[in-house]
Amino acid sequence: MNLNMGNEPAARQLEKEVEPFLEHVLPLRSGHGDARWSTRRFLRVMKFGGTSVGDAACIRKVIEIIRRGSAESDLVVVVSAMSGVTNQLIETATQSEAGDRGCATKILEDLRAQHDTALKALIHPGPERDRIARKIRELFEQCERWCASTAVLGQLTPQMRDSISSLGERLSAPLVAVALAAQGVASEAVDATQLVVTDGYHGAADPKMDLTRERCEARLRPLLQQGVIPIVTGFIGATEDGVLTTLGRGGSDYSATILGAALEADEVTIWTDVDGMLTADPHLVPSASTIPEISYREAAELAYFGAKVLHPKTLYPVMQKRIPVWIRNTFASEKAGTKITPGGHAASVGAKALTAVSEAALITLGGPVLSGVPDVVGRALAAAASVRTDVLMSCHSPSCNHVCLAVAAASAQKTVEALRREFARDAKHDGAEHVTVDSTVAILTVVGHNLHLVRGIVGRAVDELSRENVNVIATAHGSMERNASFVVARKDIQTALVTTHREFQLCVLNLPQESRSEAQAL
Numbered sequence: 411m412n413l414n415m416g417n418e419p420a421a422r423q424l425e426k427e428v429e430p431f432l433e434h435v436l437p438l439r440s441g442h443g444d445a446r447w448s449t450r451r452f453l454r455v456m457k458f459g460g461t462s463v464g465d466a467a468c469i470r471k472v473i474e475i476i477r478r479g480s481a482e483s484d485l486v487v488v489v490s491a492m493s494g495v496t497n498q499l500i501e502t503a504t505q506s507e508a509g510d511r512g513c514a515t516k517i518l519e520d521l522r523a524q525h526d527t528a529l530k531a532l533i534h535p536g537p538e539r540d541r542i543a544r545k546i547r548e549l550f551e552q553c554e555r556w557c558a559s560t561a562v563l564g565q566l567t568p569q570m571r572d573s574i575s576s577l578g579e580r581l582s583a584p585l586v587a588v589a590l591a592a593q594g595v596a597s598e599a600v601d602a603t604q605l606v607v608t609d610g611y612h613g614a615a616d617p618k619m620d621l622t623r624e625r626c627e628a629r630l631r632p633l634l635q636q637g638v639i640p641i642v643t644g645f646i647g648a649t650e651d652g653v654l655t656t657l658g659r660g661g662s663d664y665s666a667t668i669l670g671a672a673l674e675a676d677e678v679t680i681w682t683d684v685d686g687m688l689t690a691d692p693h694l695v696p697s698a699s700t701i702p703e704i705s706y707r708e709a710a711e712l713a714y715f716g717a718k719v720l721h722p723k724t725l726y727p728v729m730q731k732r733i734p735v736w737i738r739n740t741f742a743s744e745k746a747g748t749k750i751t752p753g754g755h756a757a758s759v760g761a762k763a764l765t766a767v768s769e770a771a772l773i774t775l776g777g778p779v780l781s782g783v784p785d786v787v788g789r790a791l792a793a794a795a796s797v798r799t800d801v802l803m804s805c806h807s808p809s810c811n812h813v814c815l816a817v818a819a820a821s822a823q824k825t826v827e828a829l830r831r832e833f834a835r836d837a838k839h840d841g842a843e844h845v846t847v848d849s850t851v852a853i854l855t856v857v858g859h860n861l862h863l864v865r866g867i868v869g870r871a872v873d874e875l876s877r878e879n880v881n882v883i884a885t886a887h888g889s890m891e892r893n894a895s896f897v898v899a900r901k902d903i904q905t906a907l908v909t910t911h912r913e914f915q916l917c918v919l920n921l922p923q924e925s926r927s928e929a930q931a932l
């Protein structure tokens with residue numbers, strides 16, 4: 411099958427997602443004295459991911475980065491849970507629901523030991539260490555109670571799942587704050603439930619920016635004015651009524667830009683364990699290289715189509731305010747990293763990077779049973795949106811009312827259920843299945859700028875792939891400005907990435923100009 415798909419969903423999604431962050435009223439900034447704004451120091455939000463706070467040795471590196479950064483500018487720090495902790499907490503919640511209290515308790519004990527070990531390595535014995543040790547103990551006791559009630563009910567509500575999985579950030583923030591204070595850097599742990607006001611969509615909440623802005627001004631600005639660095643829990647927020655929510659897995663990046671936009675920061679830096687945004691996943695493509703500068707839109711496309719370095723929603727809050735976002739490596743802080751800016755690198759036209767959703771699914775809806783049913787495409791996309799599935803590609807063949815949606819495999823089940831519900835009435839007279847799934851595919855996406863100006867980009871990729879015996883099941887290139895996607899069998903994804911990376915000379919294209927001409931001359 412060689413379908414030709416329209417790839418508009420990504421672009422449409424982008425417009426839709428940015429909308430809530432557009433300010434339709436006068437910015438709150440006008441309420442503040444001009445003097446204060448004109449004398450304000452450079453403000454930078456720094457976010458540290460799970461591996462950056464993975465143990466005491468890593469946290470020491472983080473402290474050094476914060477200490478140096480605080481000499482240059484005001485800082486707001488956002489932290490993730492220590493690496494692996496959120497996964498373990500979700501496992502605890504799942505085991506509790508299944509009634510296995512023993513397993514849940516064991517995981518919690520191990521996690522507690524991990525945090526106690528880090529605390530002891532970072533802080534000398536004394537009242538401060540005792541205070542944080544007490545806090546850690548209280549948080550685990552609370553979590554035990556949540557797990558116990560989940561086990562009794564035999565049911566894990568989305569709200570409870572959020573509460574249990576939020577523990578990691580609520581532990582790491584006080585740990586980093588006390589470690590900083592011990593090094594003489596004034597800091598205070600702040601729970602993001604006091605700052606980030608969200609809707610009530612547990613597991614993938616979105617912020618209400620006006621309320622968030624007010625809370626950040628009230629809670630964080632005074633700390634900044636006193637020279638105290640707030641250490642904020644990433645990943646979590648709360649509804650207006652104070653019910654804890656989470657922003658989705660990997661959501662601490664999103665927390666950082668939400669706070670950056672709310673405080674009108676000058677810059678956001680995401681500190682992680684890779685050198686920046688790369689031209690491809692280096693585990694799959696060894697010649698992948700760091701991209702020095704990339705536009706918001708290109709970076710958002712990369713994140714949307716599976717690049718794990720950024721949470722897909724990260725850039726939405728900062729786009730309108732044109733706040734630059736850096737991605738840098740905590741473990742190689744001398745490297746410049748990637749700068750994400752409104753326009754990217756001015757001179758760049760063409761393919762810039764590859765990304766892949768290795769675990770994807772192709773959902774097909776329709777056939778004779780839906781013939782004559784109006785607006786199948788619109789209803790299918792709305793059904794997917796209703797369960798917050800990101801549709802990576804979509805196509806429609808009008809002659810037989812066939813709709814094909816490509817989604818991440820993890821979203822396939824809930825999307826299929828939503829589609830079955832939506833079309834149940836239309837299909838009720840027919841026993842035949844009207845929704846089917848192929849979960850053995852992967853999607854490769856080429857991201858760049860003005861791709862339509864590069865001659866034969868899709869043809870070149872398909873030709874090269876077929877030379878390497880990779881069958882392209884479907885392609886999608888919409889208006890071809892920013893992305894072109896290819897569906898292949900999952901087993902072929904690495905070959906497909908290596909081949910396309912070579913064909914578009916991506917390791918050469920992203921080098922600085924001088925070294926590029928040398929490399930191309932070789």
Ligand code: ASP
Nearest residue numbers: 490496645659660661662
């Ligand atoms: N700790 C959360 C997670 O693992 C959020 C994050 O790390 O950004 O998903």
Ligand code: MG
Nearest residue numbers: 459460490660
């Ligand atoms: Mg992360």
